[in-house]
Amino acid sequence: MNDYLLQTVCLTKIYGKQKAVDSLSLNVKKGAIYGLIGRNGAGKTTFMKMISGLAAPTSGEIRLFGDDATRVYTQQHRVGALIEAPGIYGDMTAFDNMRMKAIAMGVYNRDKINELLDLVGLLETRSKRAGKFSLGMKQRLGIAMSMIGTPDMLVLDEPINGLDPQGIIEIRGVIAKLSREYGITIIISSHILDELSRIATHYAIINEGRLIQELSKEELLDKCSECIEIKSDSVKEICIALEEMGCGDYEVCDGVTIRVNNCCDRLGEINMGLARRGIVINGISLKQESLQDFFVNITGRAAE
Amino acid sequence: MSGMINLIKMELFRLVKSKGTYLTILFVVIFSFLLFMMSSSFGEQSKANMLEEDNALYAEITEEEEHIKSGGIGFVGVDFTRDTDIKFETIVHSFLSSGVFLIFCGIFAANTVCNKYKCGFQKNLSTYSNKKWQLTASENIAVLAFTVTEILLIVFILLIISVFYFENFRLGSAANIIKYMGMQAVLYYAFATLIMFIVEVVHSKVAGITVTCLLSMGFGSFFFNKLDEILKLNNFLVTQHTIVYNAKMLPIAFDGELWGTAATVAICSIILYNIFSAFFVSSRDMA
Numbered sequence: 001m002n003d004y005l006l007q008t009v010c011l012t013k014i015y016g017k018q019k020a021v022d023s024l025s026l027n028v029k030k031g032a033i034y035g036l037i038g039r040n041g042a043g044k045t046t047f048m049k050m051i052s053g054l055a056a057p058t059s060g061e062i063r064l065f066g067d068d069a070t071r072v073y074t075q076q077h078r079v080g081a082l083i084e085a086p087g088i089y090g091d092m093t094a095f096d097n098m099r100m101k102a103i104a105m106g107v108y109n110r111d112k113i114n115e116l117l118d119l120v121g122l123l124e125t126r127s128k129r130a131g132k133f134s135l136g137m138k139q140r141l142g143i144a145m146s147m148i149g150t151p152d153m154l155v156l157d158e159p160i161n162g163l164d165p166q167g168i169i170e171i172r173g174v175i176a177k178l179s180r181e182y183g184i185t186i187i188i189s190s191h192i193l194d195e196l197s198r199i200a201t202h203y204a205i206i207n208e209g210r211l212i213q214e215l216s217k218e219e220l221l222d223k224c225s226e227c228i229e230i231k232s233d234s235v236k237e238i239c240i241a242l243e244e245m246g247c248g249d250y251e252v253c254d255g256v257t258i259r260v261n262n263c264c265d266r267l268g269e270i271n272m273g274l275a276r277r278g279i280v281i282n283g284i285s286l287k288q289e290s291l292q293d294f295f296v297n298i299t300g301r302a303a304e
Numbered sequence: 305m306s307g308m309i310n311l312i313k314m315e316l317f318r319l320v321k322s323k324g325t326y327l328t329i330l331f332v333v334i335f336s337f338l339l340f341m342m343s344s345s346f347g348e349q350s351k352a353n354m355l356e357e358d359n360a361l362y363a364e365i366t367e368e369e370e371h372i373k374s375g376g377i378g379f380v381g382v383d384f385t386r387d388t389d390i391k392f393e394t395i396v397h398s399f400l401s402s403g404v405f406l407i408f409c410g411i412f413a414a415n416t417v418c419n420k421y422k423c424g425f426q427k428n429l430s431t432y433s434n435k436k437w438q439l440t441a442s443e444n445i446a447v448l449a450f451t452v453t454e455i456l457l458i459v460f461i462l463l464i465i466s467v468f469y470f471e472n473f474r475l476g477s478a479a480n481i482i483k484y485m486g487m488q489a490v491l492y493y494a495f496a497t498l499i500m501f502i503v504e505v506v507h508s509k510v511a512g513i514t515v516t517c518l519l520s521m522g523f524g525s526f527f528f529n530k531l532d533e534i535l536k537l538n539n540f541l542v543t544q545h546t547i548v549y550n551a552k553m554l555p556i557a558f559d560g561e562l563w564g565t566a567a568t569v570a571i572c573s574i575i576l577y578n579i580f581s582a583f584f585v586s587s588r589d590m591a
Contacts, residue, residue: 053433055589073434083591087424091323100321101428104314106306145428 004066005030005153005185006051011060013046013209020046022209023060028153028187028202033179035200036189037295043209044189045084045157051187052081052155065152077105080151082159086142090131094122094141097130098148105149116144120174136167143174154178156188160195168195175199193291207299224294228260228267230274232281238274245273259287307435311442319446324415332408332454336461339404344469347383386471393476393484395462397556400488403520403548405458406495410516412454413447413496418509427591436590437582440504444578447500451493455485477557484556487566491551494570495519497577498547504581519548545569 006028013021021043028034036044049055051062053076061069065078088097095113102108117123120140125133130141139159146154156175160168176199178184190196196203203220205212215223232238238258242250247263247270263270264286271284319325382398384390399405420426420443432438459481467473475481498519503512518524528543535542543549550566 049589049591053430054427054591056433076433077431079430081427081430083427085424087427089318089322089419089423089425092321096317096321097425100314100317100425103317104310104429105431106310149431 003029005064006187007061007063008047008051009061009063009069011047011050011062012058013043013050013055014058019209021050021057024206024209024211025060026204026211026214028185030185031179031183032185032202033175033200034185034187035196035203036187036206037193037196037203037291038189038206039299040191042206044206046209047206048081048155048157048187048189049083052076052079052083054081054083077149078152079155080146080149080153081155081157082139082142082146083155083157086138086145088130088138088141088145090129092130093127094130094133094144095126097141098145101145101148107149113148116147119147119177120144121170135162136164139163139167140171140174143171147178151184153185153187156186158189158191160190160192168192172199193295197291205295205298212298220291220294224288224291225261226264226286226288228264228270229283229285229287230258230260230270230281231256231283232258232279234279234281237277237279238281241274241277241279242270245270256282307432308438308442311429311432311438312445315442315446316449318416319449322419324412324419325450328408328412328415328450329453329457332405332457333461335404335408336399336458337465339399339402340462340465340469343383343398344385347385347388350383351385384470386469388470389472389474390470391474391476392463392466393481393556395466396459396481397484399458399462400455400484401552401554403522403552405454406492406520406548406551407516408454409447409451409492409496410499410520411513412450413499414503414509414512414516416443416447417500417503418507418512421507422509424591430590433590436585440500440578440581440585443500444497447496448493451496452489455489455492459485480556480558483558484554487554487563487570488551490570490574491547491554491566494573494577495547495551497574497581501577501581501584504584522548522552524548547573 004027007026009025010023011021011025012019012023024043024047036047038044046055050057051064053073062072063069064072064075067075089100092100094117098113098117099108102113114123114126117126120143122137122140122144125137130138133141139161143156143159146156159175160171163171172195175186175188179186188196188200197220201217202215203217204214230238233256235252235255235258239250239252242248242258242260245263245266247260247266249262250258250260252258260270267284267286274281381402382390382394384395426439429439499512499516502515503509524546525543525548528546528549532541532543545565547569550569553562554566555562
């Protein structure tokens with residue numbers, strides 16, 4: 001049985017001469033919270049538009065819920081999406097906006113709409129005109145609207161854009177709850193990588209329309225692992241000393257910094273060892289590469 | 305088919321809930337009233353002038369009326385006073401054929417299409433991504449509903465005012481009035497589909513409203529007259545086969561040839577512009 005809710009095969013989108021998405025193939029497992037990471041213009045939104053059915057691919061295949069690629073449109077109703085800004089009528093209330101979409105999908109149910117509004121914290125303001133909402137409230141309404149029809153997969157394009165810290169925490173809670181309690185598979189993109197790292201279970205790093213890397217949270221943690229960072233002008237001597245101490249997994253960065261990837265539990269020992277050899281160092285500390293650093297490094301290498 | 309029905313329900317819901325609908329209706333009401341008052345004011349003035357110069361001025365008014373009807377700036381072509389012996393069907397004919405009320409139809413159509421793109425609501429309708437023509441078709445139903453409402457409202461307001469205004473109110477032929485209203489509703493709706501097509505292509509409410517005003521006021525006739533001069537087709541004038549011309553020149557009493565032409569122009573326009581709109585919508589991404 002195919003565990004993948006979404007599979008794309010060489011998905012490509014070209015606008016004029018611009019290749020926005022370039023042969024992107026990825027697989028999203030059922031129940032995952034799949035984070036898409038990439039710079040502005042990397043192709044994340046275009047990719048999300050294609051899998052939500054809002055944009056037609058130039059070439060490639062999309063397989064939804066294990067179904068044949070030619071039947072993707074029959075499964076579109078099982079995908080809810082919030083792409084860029086929420087599409088809401090400003091002169092209608094939150095409830096009426098939800099009702100409109102529900103009517104269009106043939107699933108109008110007053111209680112269900114109220115339940116969704118309550119889930120995103122907008123039940124009390126359901127009779128307020130959506131045009132008067134703050135950005136955060138509009139984002140939450142957009143999420144609620146994407147939930148109409150009880151989709152099996154949600155595609156959320158930067159849902160925490162423009163939110164204050166409290167709003168970010170609330171949305172994070174909603175997303176986690178949707179995954180945990182409703183079992184919904186979520187594809188989410190964000191620039192706030194640290195936020196993404198708190199909720200995503202899988203990641204895809206996209207750059208210039210291409211998939212650079214696809215990895216699980218465990219693999220990412222492994223790659224963003226701890227290291228000992230030594231700053232010194234005597235790089236050569238330190239390298240020899242590290243080899244002698246059995247800490248041969250290191251890399252020299254920018255001529256004065258050495259990162260030791262193993263032996264992270266021997267920081268004190270390394271410090272003593274260098275001192276005994278009379279090697280002057282300017283600093284030694286335990287560092288963990290953040291998701292941000294990892295992303296910058298990897299996209300920087302990809303750009304090369 | 306159930307998808308189409310759901311979309312129609314959604315569009316009718318939007319029609320009822322949209323502020324634009326009520327604003328447009330309000331302007332229709334105000335304009336109906338204002339134009340009636342203007343016509344009676346012109347009538348009073350003409351009557352005063354005619355007391356001095358009888359036939360000459362009356363001849364001028366008749367020529368003026370023909371000029372207006374053939375595509376001049378669209379005010380109603382009949383003036384009256386309280387004691388004018390005029391049937392209500394003539395009032396209905398003058399107002400609905402003036403071209404002024406086409407403007408509201410066009411504005412509503414432009415607004416309906418453009419608002420959807422402006423606010424991005426169509427992003428919520430991805431389930432129709434392989435049936436985008438249904439989105440256009442459902443909007444048509446809402447615009448048709450508005451058009452019929454507009455015609456009914458105009459005639460109703462004119463009726464109320466006329467009953468109280470004229471000393472000797474005469475209805476005329478109710479059958480003629482009803483049939484004429486039906487035919488004008490079809491022509492108005494055809495006009496609206498043209499505007500919807502323009503807005504679908506350029507995604508600009510300004511363009512839609514500008515074209516609405518220019519065509520309603522008769523500026524299209526200059527272009528089509530020139531076209532006829534160039535084409536020099538035998539027994540066929542493009543000018544006489546446009547929506548606005550037929551809306552303005554349609555007689556209230558049934559005339560087989562004229563009504564047949566009007567119906568053909570309206571129906572062909574509705575079909576063609578809807579096909580073109582559906583084509584453009586289907587060939588584009590939804591977001």
